[in-house]
Amino acid sequence: MISASAIIPHPNRILIIQFKYLGDAVFITPALQALQAQYPSAEIHLLVSQDVAPMFEHVSWITKIWVLPRKRGKSTFFESWPVIKKIRNCNFDLSIDFVGNDRGALLSLLIHAKYRIAPLEKKPNLLRKFAYTKVIPTERLPISWVKRHFEMLKLSLNTPIPPNLKMLIASDPLCEDQAEDILKGHTVICHVGTSQQKKEWPIQKWRELYVLAKNSGYQLAFSAGPNEREQGILTELKKQEPDIFLLPPLLGLKMYLAVLKQSRVVISGDTGPLHFAAGLGVKIIGLFGTTDSVLRAAPIYDKSEAILSKPCKCVGRESKFVTCQKKQSCMDSINASDVFKMLKEYG
Secondary structure, X not given: OOOOOOOOOOOOEEEEEOXXXXXXXXXXXXXXXXXXXXXXXXXXXXXXXXXXXXXXXXXXXXXXXXXXXXXXXXXXHHHHHHHHHHHHOOOOOEEEEOOOOHHHHHHHHHHOOOEEEEEEOOOOOHXXXXXXXXXXXXXXXXXXXXXXXXXXXXXXHOOOOOOOOOOOOOOOHHHHHHHHHHHOOOOEEEEOOOOOHHHOOOHHHHHHHHHHHHHOOOOEEEEOOOXXXXXXXXXXXXXXXXXXXXXXXXXXXXXXXXXXXXXOEEEEOOHHHHHHHHHOOOEEEEEEOOHHHHHHHHHHOOOOOXXXXXXXXXXXXXXXXXXXXXXXXXXXXXXXXXXXXXXXXOO
């Protein structure tokens, strides 16, 4: 293994490997822009799972997107092997795995770029030890994901970080007309569900926001993830406020990105839609409560884009619970009037 201080020559072809949650994939885009600025003549390729690919397909400075199938709980190695062989034959000078999990380690080893960089935990398994030629100990990296990726580049490649870099993805321009038809003139999207119940803003708060916005002439559209629990939130909200407008539940990522792009503001406690919207250049209002969101996601946004709850108690043993165990959850402490005030400030 090459030490972290070793010098890597100017690469002509760079492969970025990113296998993590859907919304978190957006976090790598500021780092990719910094790499492009550092190596303007280099090809930048991106290797992601097939469910992530649509957010990068129309980013002009990414040379090529390589896609691997992904089925939760099932091995897809034999389906992936033909793609891996093609990538290996590209003879990459440098690969950067921003996550450093087992899947990324195996891919890094098989693709076998000359230099292979990743973050590494204190006690790595054998695969992760031998997969990379250059590692950055995670204890040297910030918790916030965007800052973490920047620090990785700085420590491994001496990458200068240009000022004011933001997350950047793109929607499919061919979907614009259909996206407008789906929104039907509604300019503010409220995404009410999240992957973790304790991160959800209570239905009553969404209802209060809807009434405040409606009375001031705002056109709100409500969305949630396609699973039964999140759709149930929309069903209950519709019972309480029959006039609310709901987005279809099964748009697919490509169309969902196009719909977000057509909106003016996105409000959510779910980091996925927030990161998508921010990457598309749409204004956001993030509702952050749990410790993980405050430390890893909220630092990306400035004070005009995020509302934090009262101090979160979902730490230690309680962080493992699906729902908050306190009498008043952290998310419940965020007032609809404060969210509406921020919405009005956007004009």
